[in-house]
Amino acid sequence: MKKIIAYNMLMVALFTPICCAQDIARIVEDVGKSVVVVIGFNVDSTANKLGSGCFINNKGVILTNAHVIDSCLSLQIELTDTIIEVAANSNGLFCTTRKTIKIYLTKCS
Known part of the structure; x- marks a missing residue:
């Protein structure tokens, strides 16, 4: 036994x-699949910020640290199989629609 x-x-x-x-x-x-790389670009189109983020819902909202997008004029979002270029609008929001992906990035105060 x-x-x-x-x-x-x-x-x-x-x-x-x-x-x-x-x-x-x-x-x-x-x-x-929900993790992204966020690269921030300044006035000279030089990459000066780098960080990570993640999708927090199925509507394409990405959560990242404020210092990653602070004072950036454009961003590059790198997903597993896609790179998306995002420019800031006049309100300082980063918004884009590509295929079925919608990305909204903003700094919370």
Whole structure:
């Protein structure tokens, strides 16, 4: 009986990490789709800000730190498979629509 219990415990110990690793890999792949790279450009079109952001809803709203977009005239948003150029409008908002992606970035006070 002890051998059967030991064998069962060994099987659980051996196969649990494999199952968990597959779950973690799937989670990382799914979450990775919502993460973006944000590059900010100044007046000279020089990249002077770099940060990350993430989509916070299915409407294309990206959350990033204020220092990443502060005083930038344009942004480049890098998704997993797409690069989107975004210019600031007169209100300082960054808005664009490309295909089905809508991006609205603004600094919260």
